[in-house]
Amino acid sequence: MKDRQVLRSTTPGRISVVPLAIGLGVLLVVSVLCGVGLGAAGIGPGEMFGLLWAGTTGGRLPASDLASYTIVWEIRLPRVVLGAVVGAGLASVGVAVQAMVRNALADPFVLGISSGAAVGANAVILLGAFAGLGVWALSVSAFASALAAMALVYAVARSPHGLTPLRLILTGTALAYGFEAVTTVMVFGAARGEAARSAMMWLLGSLGGATWAQVPLAAVTVAAGWAWLRWRAEALNALAMGDETSAALGVRPGRLRRELFLVTAAVTGTVVAVSGAIGFVGLMVPHVARMLVGSDHRRVLAVAPLAGAVLLVWADLLSRLLLAPAELPVGVITAVVGVPAFLLLMRRGGYAFGGR
Template sequence: MTTEIDDLDHDRRRRNTWWWMGGLIIALLVSIPITVGLGPVGIAPGTVAQIVSHHLFGVPQEVTWTSAEDAIVWLLRVPRVLLGVAVGAGLAIAGVALQALTRNMLAEPYLLGVTSGASTLAAASILFGFGAGIGSSSLAASAAIGALLAGVGVFLLARVRGQMTSTRLVLAGVSVGYVLHAITSFLIFASDNPDAGRAVLFWILGSLTLASGGSALITAVVVLATLLTLLIVARSLDALAIGDNTAQTLGISPNKLRAGAMLVVALCVGSLVAASGGIGFVGLIIPHVARMCVGTAHRRLLPVAAMFGAIFLIWADVLARTVLAPQELPLGIVTALVGAPLLFVLIRRLDPTR
């Protein structure tokens, strides 16, 4: 009698995924009321829960908190934290997808110019009224268009004689990113409104200050749609992450998969930048943390990375609004200061042969 051997350790990875997802869901549910209560004005988690329950379900009927606490929790911090959950999850899954498409451990929305494209047109919208005819959604539309144009530009530059390799994709992304960053800097310099220039600079570095119920809902829908789309092609991403030859052997077209995934990621990142500005390091560091926990299979990796990203960003936002209270730090500064040491740790733990 022979015993079947699981050489790839799939069973343990699968069990680990369920444990990690369960633990991360609990951690997120616990983190949300705590982070809502933290800030320049501290509010107890129990009071936060009562305020939210009162607005959603009418329970408790008796109001034992002040009107100021009600406004801070329901109008300011709940939308802010929920937007942070959506943005953190979206940046993490975008990073996972881009690292698979390029087979590059350093790939993230910033590296491939997608974030820079969204930031450039969004800055043009704020400083010079670009897309003002669209109405109140001009900023979001400009960011989405910028991300999409940057993604298309990177794709066209990387495609030579009908072929597109991961190396060319990364090099094209870096080139486009530098050009767009220079254009954004020029727009800030050319603006005759110093206050608007400072606002754009703060917004480019990332912030959840402009969060609202509507922006949180729209962003969450976009991120969920992106996650479901990437889960559908998860096995194809697994093959592509190994190599183009492996993908072609399995009947997958690397060029078509890269083009479709880049389009999905660009639209997702555009909506994220429109809602929160450019936030770095989340899409770079979180995928590696998730891989250490559940392995490289994208069907497991994507949801776990999304949960890690959501938790990481809402706690980073707590630091952003409390470290120098009442002044608020740009969120991108906090994620870089926290993410860089984590990256150093990961570098030390890397296989020296890689």
């Protein structure tokens, strides 16, 4: 009983979790509607709701509305939904990685998996690899190279003492530099300028190629990963206290870290394969959640995915609107908006990793 109390004895948050989660859920719904309704092609609120209702119920539309229907249902809505899924996944994995390596600067990409995925994605964009897979070529190649990077990181970082935080960070960082070097050579060696531009867009993150076919796998993977992390939240609390403390509390840190590595790698590889390397979400959102609700992972994992989803939906919307009809990479928006907001919260909150 005492051990269970220790596992749950974390700094309390300033805001109750339930009202905050409900508020973020409502904000997410509003954000999705804004993401669907706003864009280069103007669609009024009434028309948007009518098109959404028609698509949901299978109602018939006049021929004059078919173009707007295509924009809403086939272009904007899958993009916004996928953005919410990716944001939730990156935020959830960010929480897990920071606990796994006990490092406040860790994010889902510190393990080098996203850099590995970039090699596969650019092989398709720049070299035309896996052309026989058609529209799935980019996602399949990125996911396959992410799995290969995961296996390589695991093989190199593993030691007789298990997966230690330092070895994971050093191995992931070193291999990430190697993968980035390969990607850079591919970009500079590209014969076509437009292909190089597309590669750079993917490296900074983009949801421009979102389709309904990509949503189910990403959503199921993110949901399953989040459910497992939520189930193991008390073990994450123990792991964040250090290996000796967690072992004393009955948690096997080596085994838990291996499980975390597999879960975070699977979720990261899946979301990166469909969205590119969108940075800063997995770094910033977990810390913001801790500022609001404390460091207990049960509470953090209840609000971080919703906050990540809201952030990425709005970041993607801004990436479409600021230079319309051209688009900015989503990663640029998350950095430009997130960095000053994060620094402001840090200064006002008196925040320290794992508590206050």
